[in-house]
Amino acid sequence: AEDTGLQGKAWHHGRHQGQAVKVSPSPVARVADLVRVPFGRAKSLPVHCIVEAIHTLDENRPMQHGVWRRRPMIEIDTYVIIPVATPFHNLVHAALLRLGYSAESAAAAKGSVLIKNWKALTFDQISDDPLITVGDILGELSTVATLRIQVFRGRPGTMADIKDKLLRFLLLQSHGLLISSGCPLDEPNRYQCTAS
Helix, strand or coil: CCCCCCCCCCCCCCECCCCCCCCCCHHHHHHHHCCCCCCEEEEEEEEEEEEEEEECCCCCCCCCCCCCCCCEEEEEEEEEECCCCCCHHHHHHHHHHHHCCHHHHHHEEEEEEEECCCEEEHHHHHHCCCCCEHHHHCCCCCCCEEEEEEEEEECCHHHHHHHHHHHHHHHHHCHHHHHCCCCCCCHHHHHHHHHC
């Protein structure tokens, strides 16, 4: 057998009636070839990403038992190809941009790395070295590591928002009822209340 130096390929050389026999690479090896350069040095890694939507909490209120303790909603569960030279502390930002999220969402997102069923590790727990790359951290772990990203979403339906929508609906749908009940709203005032 001849070592070609290419990892991930299943090339075998032998003699079959005086000629070399080539065995096609497996599907996994073909995917690995897409992200590798000659001599086995990876230029990109497939990173398993799970993006979860988290609703922000009102930090002024004391946390009460069970208040907004929702399970995160999974928005995306997929793989994203990340260059190995990407600084590790930029991994969340790079992954979200490749997945089509806005720069604002990416800037506010938090990430952690899960290795199989172990407890998730934050980026600060993994490394605080600004020069360490995705390849340095995930190079040998890309098949068992998952990048979990939490994207923050505004709390749905604040009370003021609900009141505004109800008032607009009432004014638009029940103008006659309001006038007959003694609430004298003329057209300019009604328009001003329902605008926006």
